[in-house]
Amino acid sequence: MVEQPKVPETEKVILEGRKKLSMTGVSTVDGFSEQCLKITASGNKVIINGENLKITSFNKNSGNLTAEGIISEFKYNHKKQPLVKRLFK
Template sequence: MASEDRNREMPHNIILEGREKLSISGVLDVQSFDEEQVLLETVRGMVVVRGQGLHVERLQLEAGELIVEGEIGLIEYDDSVQPRDSWFKRLFGG
C-alpha cells in the first residue's frame, strides 16, 4: 500500500484527559516541540498544542500515535502553517 493511501486511511482522533494528558492518532510528523508548544502534522492538517510543562510521553510515528503530558491550554488546527522537513531528519541528517 502506498504511503499516501495509508495516511488517508489512518484514523485521526484527539482525546484530552483532564487538561493534563493529550492522546492524538493520525500523526504523520512532529515538526517541533518544547515545554510550551508542540507543532505536529496529522492526516487532517497541522495541529498546534500550547500549554506549560509539556513533554512528549510517547511518540510512535509508525502507528501515528502521540501522547503529550503537561498543562494543556490550547489545541488548534492551523492550516496557515506549512509542514517542513521532520526535525528527526534535520537532527540525524536523513
C-alpha cells in the first residue's frame, strides 16, 4: 500500500507584493471567486479577499496552494467561544 504524503499540521504563508500567495498546510478549498478565497489550513478557516483572485495550483496531498491577484485582506475566521466557556476555563 502506498502512503499518501501527510498535510502539515501547521501552515506557512508567503505573500509576495500582495500579488502572489503561497501557502502550505491547506487541506481544503471551501469556496472561491475572483473576490474571495475560503480555505481550511491546519484546521483553521482562512478568508482571503481581493480582486482578480485565481488559484494557480492546489495539491491536496501535499497541502500546497498558490494563488494570484490583488490581495487586500488575509484573515483567520474563528468562532468565539460562548461566554460561559470563557469564564470557566
